[in-house]
Amino acid sequence: MAEREVDRSVSQTVKAQLALRDQILSGALRPGERISELQAVETTGASRTPVRMALVRLEEEGLLEAIPSGGFMVKAFSERDISDSIELRGTLEGLAARFAAERGVSARELEPLKECLAAIDELLRQVPISIEAFSSYVTLNARFHALLTELSRSPPLIRQIDRASALPFASPSGFVMAQSALPEAQQILIIGQEHHRVVIDAIENREGARAEAVMREHARLAVRNLRLALRNRTHLDLLPALALIKTAAD
Amino acid sequence: MAEREVDRSVSQTVKAQLALRDQILSGALRPGERISELQAVETTGASRTPVRMALVRLEEEGLLEAIPSGGFMVKAFSERDISDSIELRGTLEGLAARFAAERGVSARELEPLKECLAAIDELLRQVPISIEAFSSYVTLNARFHALLTELSRSPPLIRQIDRASALPFASPSGFVMAQSALPEAQQILIIGQEHHRVVIDAIENREGARAEAVMREHARLAVRNLRLALRNRTHLDLLPALALIKTAAD
DNA sequence: TGAATACGTTATGTATACAATAACGGGGAG
C-alpha cells in the first residue's frame, strides 16, 4: 500500500481515536466484539502505532476492555451499569456544586450560567418543543453542566467528571436524549430546568449542602427516566446507550 | 544495541509503566519536568513503542500531563489539588457504602471486612504502635477500603474509585501515611477505626445515608489531618504526596 | 469415534527506521 491518504490537520492518533469511537457508538462494532488492529488500520487509515495508542486511550475512557490474552474488545454495559454511571456523575456534579457554593463564586462567573438558564427557558416556552429547539436544548444543557463543573475550581474534580462523562450515556446529552424517548419528555425538561435554577440560587447564597442535594436529585431523576425509557422501548434511536448495552446473557 | 536484557515474565509495556511510575513517585523526575522518551527508553530498558504506551497510561492515571506541542511532563499538584482528591475519593467511597447498604450485603460477604476490623483492633491495642504494626495497619486499611468498594457491586463505581486512588496521596495508604506524620497519629487511627466500625454497622442495618455520611466524614478527617501535617512539616518522609507537590510559583 | 498433539495461520507485542516538527542558537540587519 504505497499511497496512503494522510490528513495532516490532526494527528493520526486522534483521527484513529475518533474513528474508532464512532464505530463503537454507531454500533458498527458490537459489544463484546474483539477489535482487530489490522481491521482498525484499514478502517481508520492510520497505521498500527497510532491505532494502538488510540486503543489504549479508548480503554482508559471505558469504551474498550483489555483481553487478558491480548488485544481489546468493545465493552458491554448492563442497564445497572448505566444507571450507576449516571448516579455517579450526579454525585460528582453535586460535589462540584458544593465546592462552588462553599468557595464562593463572583457574579461575573455566574453570568454565563444564567444566560444558559435564560436561553433554555426561552426554548421551553414552546409547547410542544420543536426538533430544532430540542437540539439546541441538548447543546445548552451540556454547556450548563460544563460551566457548573468549572465553577468548582477543582482540577482533580473537573478531570474526574470529564472521565465520568466519557461514557456517552453518562454525559448530560445522554441524560437528555434518553429522556426524550418518554411521552412526558417536556415535563421532565421543565423539572430539570427547575433543578438548574435551584443550584444557581444555592451557589449564589453559598448553601453548599443545598447545591449538592439538588444536583444529586437531578441525577436520580435522570436514572428514573432512563429506566422508564428502557422499559417502553419507543423512539430509542437517539439513546446513545443503546449500542453499548449487553445483549443476551448477563 | 544488539543484546538487550529482556525480562519475558512481564510485558515490556507494564515494565516501563512500573519503572516510570517509580521514578515519578520517588522524585527522580521533578514535577513540571519534561519526560524524554529517549531517556525513558534508557532507564526502563524497553523500546520506544512500549514506553509510549506506558506514557499514555500514566497520563490517564493522572501522573503525567500531555504537553500541547508534544510529549509529556510530570504533573504538579497544589495542596488544594491533593485535599480535593482525598475528598473526591471519600465522596465516591461514600456512594459505594450507600450502594452496599441499599442493595444489601450477605453476612458472608461482610465477613472479610469484619476480619480486617478485628485485625486492626488488635494492632491498635499497642500504645505506642510499633513500626511493624503501623506497616501492617497500612496494608489492612487499604484492604478494608478495597473490600468496601467491592461491596457496592457496581463496576463503574469501582473503576472510578480505582482511578481516584491512582494518585498516591489519594489512596487509603496515602491518607494514613500523611496522618502518621502527626503527633496525634495514634488517636487519629483510632477515630478512623471507629468510622470503619460505623460503616459496617450501617451497611448491616441497610442504612444507606448513614453509611455514606460516615465515609465522607472519614475523608474530611483525612483532609484536615493532611493540612496539619503539611503545616508542621515534620517526619514527612513517608508522605507520598511530597514528590508531586508544586514547588514554587503556583 | 473421540481425544490429544502437532503444525500452520493469524494477530498481537516489540523494535527500529524514517519523517516532520518544534526548540534552540547563531548570525545578520535595523
Next chain:
DNA sequence: CTCCCCGTTATTGTATACATAACGTATTCA
C-alpha cells in the same frame, strides 16, 4: 544593542518489519 530570521539539532509522530504467542484445524493414535 536588540530583534528577527534562518539553519541546525534534537525530539516526537508515524510507519513498518520482525518476533512471539495464541488459536484453529487436521491428522493420528488409542
